[in-house]
Amino acid sequence: MPLPTYYKYIMIGAGIHGLSTAWHLAKELRARGRGTGEDILVIDKTAIGAGASGIACGVIRNNYYQPAMQELIAHSVDVWEEDAEGYGYLPVGYMQISPESMHQDVGEIYGRQKDISYESEFIEGEKDCLRYMRENVFEDWQAENITSILHEKRGGYAHNTRALYRLADKAEAEGVRILTGVEVVGLNHNGCISSVETTKGTILCDYVVIGAGPWANIFWKMLDFPDTINVEGADGKVHPDMKMWTYWSLQEGTLGVDPSYGKDNKDRMPPVIHVDSDAPLYSSEDNSLITDEMWGIYYKPDSHFKGIQGGSAPDLVTSKKVRVDPYGIDSPDFIVGPEFAHMWTSALAHCQKRYEDKYLKYRKEPSGGLGAFSPDNFPIFDVFKENCYMIADSSHGYKMIGLGKLVAKEIMGASQELLNPFRFDRFEKGEMLPESNSPFPWS
């Protein structure tokens, strides 16, 4: 099929956001009598799910210290629940298990979940936490220094690529065209964007949506925006020349045991477990001290990954030149190494007795991947150059399947309150999202 010469709407990136936006925009156009899915083209340089969405762990949680994130995620959880089976969404719930230094923050998160009717339970005190875990979840639970547990009854995780193909099917059923193997190499703009330059030719357009995940910076440059910006901090001081995009290398891997090995006391798939701890972490291999500083891990039994899959806090990428391509497991720079495997399997053993002798089962295959983060590590959802909607999710986004629904409404001219805290001008206005005491940059 020849390259089209014009499309009213072009979505760049066939990840969770590009696909969700395409599908929802098609429905909006139809409902408003302003067009159909046939007005929408999705372009991806590789394939559906070739970016972060295709390798995401798939965890869906509301555990965020930032009220704006909590409300946005609650909206997305509604969307996951609309077609749980189709998306491969397992609503097993999620547990944030924390030491005393995070007790108050997590208590506030729980309070706000009550305010927005997001079902959860909060357990406090070391003894009660231990009892709760042993009686209700895992009888072999043994993590130390835990003084609070937030048990979210909604959320869980989804099969990463299944959800993407489901969205692609829904979009195509509305008439959207998905073009893969075509790379966008330029955005022609003079005030607003008039056309998209690709490796196969130029496509004129009226509106562009960029959902490029870890490639956000490449598009930022195409829009002629600077590498650094001035940011007003919570202290009211302006911090000049802050890097616009930083990269973190997400650390994930899989223990190669049957997923059923991770089941709970009642032989059910358990909630996703996220543990942050200030207890010294010792090696399950040789009992040496791995760290006596804060550490954190998450894990879940996952049949898609064929084992117990999870991760730990990401590593900040400090090199000046970051090679985003080749991406994911093909990257020579950003896949996890033996240090991650040692720490993560030891942390599993710290939490549950059943993992004490399982470190040899760690699957030595490439895993992990890169994420591009904004100056406050939270998403930017905004319109630039009048007709270019940028979805730069700061690697929070697989769980945000419903974001496209809100973006589609904004493209139709209906501003969405849930998205207001994520505008780009928050950096100059000193309205960045608040930071928590978690060891993860995204909590």
Ligand SMILES: Cc1cc2nc3c(=O)[nH]c(=O)nc-3n(C[C@H](O)[C@H](O)[C@H](O)COP(=O)(O)OP(=O)(O)OC[C@H]3O[C@@H](n4cnc5c(N)ncnc54)[C@H](O)[C@@H]3O)c2cc1C
């Ligand atoms: C290892 C890992 C685990 C994660 N786990 C979770 C999790 O458990 N839960 C969660 O909520 N989030 C998770 N995330 C974050 C989440 O995956 C991302 O935030 C989200 O998938 C980003 O979606 P996206 O649609 O913006 O981008 P992507 O999924 O990265 O899609 C971008 C697409 O753009 C295409 N593209 C790039 N440049 C061009 C170009 N020039 N021309 C055409 N196409 C182009 C790429 O090929 C790609 O397919 C994880 C991320 C990683 C790396």
